[in-house]
Amino acid sequence: DAEITQSPRHKITETGRQVTLACHQTWNHNNMFWYRQDLGHGLRLIHYSYGVQDTNKGEVSDGYSVSRSNTEDLPLTLESAASSQTSVYFCASSGSLLGFYTFGSGTRLTVV
Amino acid sequence: DQQVKQNSPSLSVQEGRISILNCDYTNSMFDYFLWYKKYPAEGPTFLISISSIKDKNEDGRFTVFLNKSAKHLSLHIVPSQPGDSAVYFCAASARGGSQGNLIFGKGTKLSVKP
Numbered sequence: 001d002a003e004i005t006q007s008p009r010h011k012i013t014e015t016g017r018q019v020t021l022a023c024h025q026t027w028n029h030n031n032m033f034w035y036r037q038d039l040g041h042g043l044r045l046i047h048y049s050y051g052v053q054d055t056n057k058g059e060v061s062d063g064y065s066v067s068r069s070n071t072e073d074l075p076l077t078l079e080s081a082a083s084s085q086t087s088v089y090f091c092a093s094s095g096s097l098l099g100f101y102t103f104g105s106g107t108r109l110t111v112v
Numbered sequence: 113d114q115q116v117k118q119n120s121p122s123l124s125v126q127e128g129r130i131s132i133l134n135c136d137y138t139n140s141m142f143d144y145f146l147w148y149k150k151y152p153a154e155g156p157t158f159l160i161s162i163s164s165i166k167d168k169n170e171d172g173r174f175t176v177f178l179n180k181s182a183k184h185l186s187l188h189i190v191p192s193q194p195g196d197s198a199v200y201f202c203a204a205s206a207r208g209g210s211q212g213n214l215i216f217g218k219g220t221k222l223s224v225k226p
Contacts, residue, residue: 019215033213042118042218043201050133058213061129090155103155 002027006104008092019078021107023091031094032074033101033104034058034066034086043090047076079109115139116204118217126225131189133220135202138183142204146214147176147187150199159200160187192224 004025013019019106023032034046045058047066055066064110065077078085088108117136125131133147143164148156162169162176164184169176175188189196203219 035216040218043216045213045215048213092155100158100161101156103157105153105155 004091004093004102006089006107008107009105010108011110013081013109015081015083015111017081017082019109021076021091021109022079023074023076023104024072024087025093026072026103027093027095027101027102028071029095030071031054031096032045032068033094034064034074034076035090035092035104036060038087039089043052044077046089047074071080078109081109083111085109086111113138114216114217115142116202116217118200118202118220120220121218122221124223125192127194128191131187131192131196131222131224133187133189133200133202134206135158135185135187135217135223136183137185137204139204139206140183141206142215144205144207145176145178145185146203146205147174148201148203148216150201150219156201162173189222192222193224194224197222197224 022068030051033048035043042061046064049055049068088106090106091104094101121213145175146161147159149159151155155175160174162178167178178185199219201219203214205214
């Protein structure tokens with residue numbers, strides 16, 4: 001069955017370290033997204049991609065970067081982790097822009 | 113400024129009764145609305161959607177109502193079951209415009225008590 005997987009599920013890192021969160025989907029979806037979920041803020045869009053070599057900034061992109069070298073993967077990199085980036089991160093994909101996103105199970109990141 | 117607002121952080125209802133979750137939006141370009149459901153330690157899952165050309169969409173126990181003039185939508189769950197206890201996110205997009213991405217509200221935590 002097609003799926004979308006995120007790794008790791010949990011990560012603790014130190015302030016200033018570079019961290020990469022993985023997202024892999026086997027739906028063959030062109031569109032992929034990264035959101036973060038914080039108490040009191042809901043789900044906020046970090047970066048998104050509509051296809052290979054395409055990346056775009058979302059609402060809260062500062063301190064984050066993504067790259068899209070193939071259809072299946074959209075890794076999210078925190079260039080220099082900050083405590084404000086402690087959050088739960090969700091990756092999603094969709095085959096169209098109609099909003100039928102399929103979400104991964106999330107990565108809980110703690111920056112100490 | 114928040115474009116999709118869920119003003120009730122939490123809602124508690126008795127099993128078998130109706131749950132009504134509300135959502136307001138400010139962007140008149142939004143033309144597609146969705147509800148997602150999220151259990152702890154899981155990703156959100158799609159529940160139901162509605163296009164702006166409709167004012168109601170029904171799927172089993174779940175019905176979404178859209179009032180475009182008031183920029184308001186609501187999700188009705190009848191009858192509510194304990195398994196419905198989760199966080200519900202309202203989301204919107206402007207498919208025909210530049211904001212094809214989903215904009216989410218902050219979520220409402222529903223607790224259905226047996």
